[in-house]
Amino acid sequence: MKFDVVIGLEVHAQVNTKTKIFCGCSTEFGADANTQTCPVCLGLPGVLPVLNEKVLEKSVLAGLAMNCDINRYSKFDRKNYFYPDLPKAYQISQFDKPICIGGYIRVGNGENEKKIRLNRIHMEEDAGKSIHSDDPAVAKSFVDFNRTGVPLMEIVSEPDMSSASEVYEYLTNLKQTLKYINVSDCNMEEGSLRCDVNISLKPEGSEKLGDKVEIKNMNSFKAVKAAIEYEISRQTEMLEDGEKIVQETRLWNPDKNRTYSMRSKEEAHDYRYFPDPDLPPVICSEEYISNLRNSLPELPEAKKNRFTAEYGLSDYDAGVLTSVRQLAGYFEEVIKLGINPKKCSNWITSELLGKIEDAEKIDSFSVRPASLAKLLKLIDDDTISGKIAKTVFAEMIETSQEADDIVEKKGLRQVTDTAEIEKIIDDIIAANPQPAEDFKNGNDKAIGFLVGQAMKLSQGKANPQIVNRIITDKLR
């Protein structure tokens, strides 16, 4: 029997503001436990939370970038439950009037393009973090409230995805967009991006949705993919054996590569949402929304399309260059200086990217766009060969010198003086009579060896085209 897979995601992205959503405590990652708290985020009696205007702004930007409708009237609600990392015993979230509704993220391309619909994006506060003692004699949990009140946007998709790879692409595009518009750092290791997966299987073509399983605790996109693949095969096997899927929450275990049941005592949740009387409603004016819309930068998808159309780059290369906003910016600064886009793209993808750890930090890379442009010009006007250019580039990274200075100082200028090259070739032919004879007698392959020898003798500085031409002239 074949099954259809139905997957929806809830992504929590930390909004990258300096302070928490309702108080002035810092959101800086890595501080000592409980050093970034105040009466508001500790939920002490008598305090008044006040919304951080940047959280609203960035949430609206995210909604606009993901094609959502912005709710002109939006409000905050209390979601009530007990947990030690939730000091007020309620989380301030948004229930029936979230800031953004609808929207979509595109995955696939060409005929396989698909819009993954969004249900909503809402603003909420994060809870604290607890560590549990492994020692049964201690039997304690330790709570750190630094994260309490850190701003989150929860991005909820419709159950429109049907495979692990589709989810991976959705997440990649989502993260790219959030980073492009600078609303979240999306760092899964630091917990600034978290993803819960809802997954169910149903007989192929069936209308009725199967019981859904929620998977949590994945700390990378790869883990999300692996967890979904595992869950699809687990549920398929169970259904084939006539077993029933239990609706439950399962946790991903990255060491064992499997999911396991959370086995928490199943309390029927009743969050009893109601409007938070401490927080007045948020009204977004048309002007506010259009100003934010106008401030959006070019988004990854549009940029990629433009790079292929305007610069004639392949879909793949355009995808690599636009995957990170800073990288795309660097590329465009180089070509603005008159460098051929394809040559520049080749250099960046095959040489430069291998030399840097993080393309997002290219703005602090020692070789600035103007310097790379100068280097590429030296290749273009035959001052140096592409091979020598790699050496020069390595030196530029090391010493921050300009390409032409390095070429002059080290005498790397390509030899284009035919008389000088002729002398070298005469020596090569004399030293290698057999290959020379072979080439003369019509073995075209033999020239490769002779050119190689000539290049070696010139220490890579002879212009290979000229070497080629002179050998051919001499022997044929």
Add this chain to the structure above:
Amino acid sequence: MAIDRKTIERTAELANLHLTENEKIEYEKQLNDILNYVEKIREVDTSAVKATDYIEEIKNVFREDVILESINRDEIEKIAPEFRNGHITVPKIIE
């Protein structure tokens, strides 16, 4: 609307209250009295009244994204029932 024993128990559970039998009986009666009293409001015709999320007319109250000093950790230690190594300490949460 009448409050029965089941509703009392469910409400207590959600509020994390542990009620004795006598308390359950007492609160069932009290809550029913309160609800009966409030029932009177149903006599008002509200068919033309829009649902209200807030009773005050204020909107859009924001603060700037500026860091303010957090409190000293010792202050938390003073009010926490138990405090160890910078953490508020609670009975182990079973997961």
